[in-house]
Amino acid sequence: MQAARTIEFSVNGAPVSAEAAGSSLLAVLRGDLRLRGARFGCGEGHCGACTVIVNGRAVQACQTPIWSLAGADVRTIEAAAADSLVAHVRKVFIEEQAAQCGYCTNGVIMTLAALLAADRTPARRDILAVLDERHLCRCGAHPRILRAIDRLLNVEAARR
Ligand code: FES
Ligand code: FES
Incomplete structure (x- = not known):
């Protein structure tokens, strides 16, 4: 064996x-x-x-x-305790209350953290295309998720 x-x-x-x-x-x-x-x-x-x-x-x-x-x-x-980008995305999601049941939320946060690590100023449409393709939210929390994404993008744009 x-x-x-x-x-x-x-x-x-x-x-x-x-x-x-x-x-x-x-x-x-x-x-x-x-x-x-x-x-x-x-x-x-x-x-x-x-x-x-x-x-x-x-x-x-x-x-x-x-x-x-x-x-x-x-x-x-x-990893949010030690990874500042994951922590940052999670903080914005919490502040924007970008979840309903929260079941999809951690996955969305990790995808956004990976996208922002690769490119700190990604195009909004590219982010939405990835989320659309790879994530389901059964609660319809999309407006709040979009609000969090816009805030993340504005913060990154302001850092340029
Ligand atoms: S549990 Fe892995 S994609 Fe749904
Ligand atoms: S917040 Fe419930 S599935 Fe997205």
């Missing part, structure tokens, strides 16, 4: 090892590591509730196999 292959990566700066076979990143985050900020929504890559940042890119953790994560840097919403 073959020994299980172990994959080493980091989550919010802390080293993690997990078995390569059979698990998604979301299962390891929520189950093994008890990090519940990434939500289980559809489990099929449609809703975006499970979005985290891997090597600087927003990805759906439910669709990310552990075997693909060797050496990866994984950031979750819980």
Whole structure:
């Protein structure tokens, strides 16, 4: 019988090892590591509730196999304590009350943090296209989410 292959990566700066076979990143985050900020929504890559940042890119953790994560840097919403950009986006969402039930919110925040890390002044239409493609909000909190996005963009534009 073959020994299980172990994959080493980091989550919010802390080293993690997990078995390569059979698990998604979301299962390891929520189950093994008890990090519940990434939500289980559809489990099929449609809703975006499970979005985290891997090597600087927003990805759906439910669709990310552990075997693909060797050496990866994984950031979750819980990184907000140490990641100023995630913390900033989360703060604006809280101040704008940009959620209803909040189930989609952490994923949206992580996608926005990844987009802003790559480009501090992205085009509004590009942000909306990404959110439209990758995130579902069943509560219809879109007007408040848009308000938070506009505030984030205005803050970044003022910094230029
Ligand atoms: S739970 Fe991962 S995309 Fe819906
Ligand atoms: S706030 Fe409830 S799903 Fe978006």
